[in-house]
Amino acid sequence: MIDAPGYQLRRNAFGKLEFVGPDGETQVGVVPVRAFPITAPDEGIGLVDSYGNELAWIDRLEDLPDELRSIVEGELARREFMPVITRIVSVASFATPSTWQVETDRGAASLILKGEEDIRRLTPPALLIADSHGIHFLIRDRYALDQPSQRILDRFL
Numbered sequence: 103m104i105d106a107p108g109y110q111l112r113r114n115a116f117g118k119l120e121f122v123g124p125d126g127e128t129q130v131g132v133v134p135v136r137a138f139p140i141t142a143p144d145e146g147i148g149l150v151d152s153y154g155n156e157l158a159w160i161d162r163l164e165d166l167p168d169e170l171r172s173i174v175e176g177e178l179a180r181r182e183f184m185p186v187i188t189r190i191v192s193v194a195s196f197a198t199p200s201t202w203q204v205e206t207d208r209g210a211a212s213l214i215l216k217g218e219e220d221i222r223r224l225t226p227p228a229l230l231i232a233d234s235h236g237i238h239f240l241i242r243d244r245y246a247l248d249q250p251s252q253r254i255l256d257r258f259l
Contacts (some may be wrong), residue, residue, distance in 0.1 A: 109158055111149070111170060119177060121149055121157050129157060133181065134174050140240065141225055147174065185211060186240045187231070190251040196258075199234065206239065213239060218258050229255075 110122040111132070119132040129151045137146030147160040163171055185206035194201040198217045203210070213233035215221070220232045229241040241247065244255060 111173060113173070119173070121151070123157065132157060134160075134177050136178065136182075139182065139184075140228060140230070147178075184238050184240050186242060187247075189248060190254045193254055198258075200258075204239070211239075213237070215258070221258055 108124045112120050112122070114120050114130065118130055119134075121129045121132040123129070131152040132149050133152075135148050135150055136143055137148065144163045145161065147163065148156045149158040149160070150156050160166065160174070163174065166174065185208045187204050187206055189205040191203040191205060191210075193203075198215055200215050202213050202215060204213065205211075213231070214235075215231065216234050222230045222232070224230055227243045227245050229244055231239045231241065233239065241255075244252065247255065
């Protein structure tokens with residue numbers, strides 16, 4: 103069990119997060135949720151119950167004790183899967199649907215872009231690409247990609 107100001111967060115025997123509030127009530131199946139997962143991933147994290155009710159708010163991950171931060175970061179990593187595209191290797195077609203071969207921070211990947219509307223502009227220069235399977239790929243800075251990747255991307259924007 104790990105203590106933090108006013109509450110406790112721990113894993114039960116089944117590996118689920120348990121939240122014990124200042125009143126001593128225990129909530130099982132707690133999930134950390136980022137308020138701004140792309141623009142400020144380490145700030146503004148809510149701990150919510152299985153019904154989506156907020157139980158606690160974490161202003162900044164770095165303010166948590168090391169053990170508690172480790173639990174929250176581990177849970178977030180298991181829950182979120184958003185590879186970051188570092189290079190666009192090739193596209194099968196410039197018409198959609200199109201199969202893209204990309205390199206990400208998690209290795210090589212293939213994604214199917216159903217339509218140009220699946221490329222969303224975020225706070226410039228970031229982009230979020232949703233593939234046909236619902237996986238979201240992030241491009242943090244489209245201008246930091248190599249020139250061939252930028253040319254391919256420009257054809258879809």
